[in-house]
Amino acid sequence: MRKLKNTELERLTIEGFKAITKTPLIVVLDNIRSLNNIGSVFRTSDAFLIEKIYLCGITATPPNREIHKTALGATASVDWEYVENTIDLVEKLKAENINVLAIEQAENSTKLDTFFPEKDQKYAVIFGNEVKGVHQKVVNACDLCIEIPQLGTKHSLNISVSVGIVLWDVSVKLNS
DSSP states (O other), rough: OOOGGGGGOOOOOOHHHSSSSOEEEEEEEEEEEEHHHHHHHHHHHHTTTOOOOOOOOTTTSSSSSHHHHHHHHHHHHHHHEEOOOOHHHHHHHHHHTTTEEEEEEEOOEEEEEEEOTTTTOOOEEEEEBBTTTTHHHHHHHSSEEOOOOOOSSSSSSOOHHHHHHHHHHHHHHHHH
């Protein structure tokens, strides 16, 4: 087995990325403080053809040197927008018939492995602050709460890891 060179991967150009049909999935970052986590979300969103990222509250925006370090150019390919108030955004998305999902540990949450998105429905997934998670008022405003099952002693995952797991899982289910 031989590792492929970057030139052999046949990746899209930025123009090709912008033109191609996206996965009907939007990412919302609710008060993310780590610039490296934000950059990682951009890079992961590029990998799964995510339609858009909303950066809310204290979440920093490009251009930013620290975001660029982990995004590796994905801030140029993935569409993004800053919205100050996450609740206002949730209401706007719901008014556009987008199903809004908080990614959080909560009473009566749906485990990610048992969540099966409808193929003709667009979804927005909200990821919260590294310490406090998705704000409770935002969770209350969402259509559903999705939880990543965990088996070990720790009570949470890093947001960039959570984004990778959720985007891969939901993208596979939507595109199958």
